[in-house]
Amino acid sequence: MDSSNKKKRTRGRLSREMIEDAAFGVIEREGLAGFSMRKLAAELGCEAMSIYHHFPSQAHLHEALVDRLIGSLEMPDAGLPWRQRMHIAMHDFRRIGSEHPAFAPFLVTYRMNSPTCLAWLSGILGLFEAGGFGPELSARLFRTVGYYLMGAILDETAGYAKGPSAVTTVSDEQLARDFPNVAAAGRYFGAAEFDRTFDLGLDMLLDEMERALGGANSR
Amino acid sequence: MDSSNKKKRTRGRLSREMIEDAAFGVIEREGLAGFSMRKLAAELGCEAMSIYHHFPSQAHLHEALVDRLIGSLEMPDAGLPWRQRMHIAMHDFRRIGSEHPAFAPFLVTYRMNSPTCLAWLSGILGLFEAGGFGPELSARLFRTVGYYLMGAILDETAGYAKGPSAVTTVSDEQLARDFPNVAAAGRYFGAAEFDRTFDLGLDMLLDEMERALGGANSR
């Protein structure tokens, strides 16, 4: 009789993990600005308000996504040389950005104050300290590579290569005529060059750091 | 008589410039997310839709703000040495970010395709080329310092020093106990250290660039 086939009311269906998974999906499909609790609910086959039983607000959900990504990172093997460990750690972080391009701008704007994020931050500081840098230089150099890393992720996921954003866009002809050096540089701004360009700058910074280290404790 | 003192209907009151000025004010007061066409209209003493006679959409308005800021930049005096010019240009860009901290995250996420922005981009590429770098290296090194610059602006305007963003924030006691190196580094993460830290990283990059230059054309 009552044939309530309208909805399979399987209870306890939702979980934080399921919601997070779906949220990544919606964000990558609709973009960060196009994300909404209602779209997420549609993806999950539930109502928007059901999500609020697992996350008290959209902000909490978004922060949980950051925690999820940062929490998946592991510090590189302590047996490896300092420089290699730093190189790996930077590439690891960059990878979680490139794996979630639409979410990446949120990731780099986020202020890392959760235990998970602080643990990662602490680990990176530890890499510098293990490399021989004192507390002050470790802090400042963390900032330096951090700036570079965040800027790189931002460009690679939301920058020039994603196409024009400006309303008054210049055509290719205009570009070639008015700004020939920009037109020529465009060849090196594409996604195909991301890896090489990133490593170029990262190696420059790490070179300088090793130099500072060599000067400090003479090899 | 007719005492229409309700509203001074001065015609042609609004202008793009006035609207932009007011928009900067609203953004800095309410934050980028708290900005809305209605709040902007309230600031201007008009209705929201009136703004659409001067800017076809909010996106157009925001992009105009970027153009306004970038357009205010001038390339450093061509008589100065290469490195000094680059230093000045980086600090100039950083300054427009720090002068509009709430707007800065939009500035660094923005894809610069307007003539104004391309002119700036072209100028910076020109600085590298004038410094002796070829087209490819100029492009890649522009990216390198650009990554660093954007990341720095992001942190200085919206980062750690602005306080916790995470929902599950750790207390100072927890921080000191569980992540003592982060607690110690906090001393160097505050706004008071921004200038020193920024110059440290920038000088590292410029040192490396000069080194590459010296190797290429032997002094």
Place this chain on the structure above:
DNA sequence: AAATGAACCTTACAGTGTAAGCTGTCAAGC
């Protein structure tokens, strides 16, 4: 069997960007 409480849904509200159309005002042409 009754009660409890978690999980989920329904409704509602204030706020958003902006499309469509209206109105009052000023400048130019007769």
Place this chain on the structure above:
DNA sequence: GCTTGACAGCTTACACTGTAAGGTTCATTT
């Protein structure tokens, strides 16, 4: 001086947002 038309700003309306408040259903414990 009068008309006309364009322009600048206003009004209304719509689809959409996050989420507060409260209702409903069901699994579990007693």
